[in-house]
Amino acid sequence: MSTPGGAPIHKDQLKAKYIGTGDADMTKYEWVTNMHRDTMASHVGHYDQMSYYAVAQNESLGRVKKEFLEKMLEPCGKPPVGAKEEAYEKILNN
Template structure:
């Protein structure tokens, strides 16, 4: 891979730029949470998708957007008891 200037991009730079790319140490909960957040962000960013969901749920577009934004905070609930604690701490503390 390379950027527009022609210089190659290292995978660590990609991981820093795109948080949800994941790695071998990423837990299933973190991966699913990133996928859900990306999906909600895509629906919010594409007005046609947002208006489709608003019509389907018989709500206004603004209310649907607000609900999607609120779901992005914790899209998958709390992690299971068996999850790695350091992964959970990383997820909560940023």
């Protein structure tokens, strides 16, 4: 990949520019969360899509926009608990 001037772009530069591109260590949860956030941001940023959803849900544009922005906080629910956290919680509960 290169810039319009022809200079090559390094992968690290692309990752710095586009946060959600991911890497080999990215979990499925992180990837899905990024996809959902990108989708919600796209819906909020395009007026026509927002008005479509507002009409379909019989809600005001402001309310639909607020709901979409709130969904961006935790679009896929709480993050999964890893093995370390599970063991720590068992120790605390006993």
